[in-house]
Amino acid sequence: MKRLLAHIIAGAIVIFARVITAVRADWKGVAPAPTRRVYFANHTSNADFILLWAAIPPQFRRHTRPVAAADYWLKTKFRSFIGQDVVRGVLIDRNPETRSEDPVAQMAEATDAGASLIIFPEGQRNMTGETLLPFKTGLFHLATARPALELVPVWIENLNRVMPKGEIIPVPFLCTVTFGAPLAYSPDKARFLQAAYDAVLALKPDMRDG
Amino acid sequence: MSELHILFTGLLVLLLIATIVAHMMNKRRPSPSVDNLIARINAWWIMVLALAFAFALGRTAMVLLFAFASFNALREFVTIAATRREDHLAVAAAFFVILPLQYYMIWMDWYGMFSIFIPVYAFLLMPIVAVLKGETQDFLVRIASLQWALMIAVYCVSYVPVFLSLDIPGFEGKNLLLIAFLILIVQLSDVLQYVWGKAIGRHKIAPRLSPSKTVEGFLGGVISATLIGAAMFWITPFSPWQAGLMALGISLMGFFGGLVMSAIKRDRGVKDWGDTIAGHGGFLDRLDSLVFAAPLFFHLTRFFWMTNL
Numbered sequence: 001m002k003r004l005l006a007h008i009i010a011g012a013i014v015i016f017a018r019v020i021t022a023v024r025a026d027w028k029g030v031a032p033a034p035t036r037r038v039y040f041a042n043h044t045s046n047a048d049f050i051l052l053w054a055a056i057p058p059q060f061r062r063h064t065r066p067v068a069a070a071d072y073w074l075k076t077k078f079r080s081f082i083g084q085d086v087v088r089g090v091l092i093d094r095n096p097e098t099r100s101e102d103p104v105a106q107m108a109e110a111t112d113a114g115a116s117l118i119i120f121p122e123g124q125r126n127m128t129g130e131t132l133l134p135f136k137t138g139l140f141h142l143a144t145a146r147p148a149l150e151l152v153p154v155w156i157e158n159l160n161r162v163m164p165k166g167e168i169i170p171v172p173f174l175c176t177v178t179f180g181a182p183l184a185y186s187p188d189k190a191r192f193l194q195a196a197y198d199a200v201l202a203l204k205p206d207m208r209d210g
Numbered sequence: 211m212s213e214l215h216i217l218f219t220g221l222l223v224l225l226l227i228a229t230i231v232a233h234m235m236n237k238r239r240p241s242p243s244v245d246n247l248i249a250r251i252n253a254w255w256i257m258v259l260a261l262a263f264a265f266a267l268g269r270t271a272m273v274l275l276f277a278f279a280s281f282n283a284l285r286e287f288v289t290i291a292a293t294r295r296e297d298h299l300a301v302a303a304a305f306f307v308i309l310p311l312q313y314y315m316i317w318m319d320w321y322g323m324f325s326i327f328i329p330v331y332a333f334l335l336m337p338i339v340a341v342l343k344g345e346t347q348d349f350l351v352r353i354a355s356l357q358w359a360l361m362i363a364v365y366c367v368s369y370v371p372v373f374l375s376l377d378i379p380g381f382e383g384k385n386l387l388l389i390a391f392l393i394l395i396v397q398l399s400d401v402l403q404y405v406w407g408k409a410i411g412r413h414k415i416a417p418r419l420s421p422s423k424t425v426e427g428f429l430g431g432v433i434s435a436t437l438i439g440a441a442m443f444w445i446t447p448f449s450p451w452q453a454g455l456m457a458l459g460i461s462l463m464g465f466f467g468g469l470v471m472s473a474i475k476r477d478r479g480v481k482d483w484g485d486t487i488a489g490h491g492g493f494l495d496r497l498d499s500l501v502f503a504a505p506l507f508f509h510l511t512r513f514f515w516m517t518n519l
């Protein structure tokens with residue numbers, strides 16, 4: 001019963017996202033495939049993973065799980081239903097002091113079970129006006145632990161305009177989700193993270209900023 | 211058979227022929243441009259069928275169809291507009307208050323209000339809503355582009371269903387034909403300008419705005435659309451030469467509409483307004499000429515043919 005409800009709500013959320021944003025998936029560097037992947041994207045809105053999720057064809061969407069902050073998604077009953085049951089998020093504790101599980105191990109486990117992941121390596125929503133914040137190291141550690149994973153850079157365009165922080169009414173803007181070519185692994189952490197950062201940034205459409 | 215039936219039957223036959231020819235070309239020598247042609251023809255099918263349904267269902271369906279087109283056009287316009295997050299409430303008002311109100315007033319046939327609502331009241335409301343946030347950076351540019359978005363995507367598009375409210379003596383119950391005439395001439399003029407340009411186009415007419423438009427295409431398209439308009443007089447309340455002049459006005463406004471909208475796209479650094487309609491780009495890529503032609507055609511018709519203004 002709960003699963004059915006979660007399924008229906010997931011469908012409704014995707015439809016709503018499509019009605020508001022007419023989201024277009026641009027598979028520039030890679031085609032949708034059942035391969036186990038880590039989609040890593042820029043992060044400006046709480047709805048980012050929903051849009052990315054909606055951009056992935058339904059047959060692969062079910063196996064694609066967002067990695068999200070446990071402190072946010074477990075706060076209320078409703079959020080935890082959405083976070084755990086509807087989008088089947090891999091919920092990690094961002095605070096190294098309090099956490100009992102290693103986030104990288106959690107992610108690796110999820111992929112071992114056959115899931116693809118959506119992660120936002122900036123580690124937080126970017127509300128600074130900067131185009132892209134520096135990446136945290138989780139992506140590197142995950143790639144080191146599971147070298148077989150395909151690392152796909154993603155740029156989500158315009159979603160921050162649909163619902164800026166503090167607003168409650170979503171406003172229609174056309175959104176695009178651009179998927180780039182998989183990133184090659186490098187054992188040099190700094191170099192790897194820089195390449196990952198550049199790969200995401202390179203997908204940003206070069207329309208003039210307002 | 212009524213004029214409307216003849217018209218739609220003719221259109222369907224034309225589309226059918228185009229579809230068969232395109233698929234034959236695809237079989238003989240497939241290429242990206244044939245793919246694009248097929249995508250365009252498929253989109254034409256959907257557009258003609260949507261219009262046919264709206265025509266068959268009547269006034270409410272017609273108003274809803276163009277409200278839907280306006281919604282899509284407005285979204286495309288604000289997506290490239292220079293708004294900031296401080297304008298969020300103003301943009302929300304444009305989508306969820308102004309747009310529905312405009313079409314509601316058209317549906318209830320309140321000419322005195324819907325004809326000035328956006329140019330006057332929305333014009334004044336937008337800056338008021340935005341100014342409350344206190345952000346002055348680029349204020350004029352932000353508000354002006356929002357006002358433009360409403361004028362183009364809502365106000366001008368909404369002129370199309372308004373034809374249903376016209377009261378022309380001797381033409382009662384046939385106003386749908388005016389809409390059909392308008393859309394037919396606008397779209398034919400676009401297609402014919404393209405075809406003439408491809409066939410004999412040499413001299414670019416506006417190289418910085420629209421490199422593919424040529425003088426030959428412009429003249430050939432406008433003249434042939436004018437002649438077709440004159441030949442279609444039997445679906446209008448006009449005589450042949452009046453219908454020709456109307457078609458000329460529609461084609462010219464359509465041409466300039468295309469230029470203006472492509473100047474805006476270039477200014478904002480985009481190629482198409484969107485990609486909702488395969489092969490055509492966005493809604494505004496298809497509506498750009500209609501948007502400029504509809505108000506002129508409406509007011510000419512209203513001024514000269516309505517007796518009790």
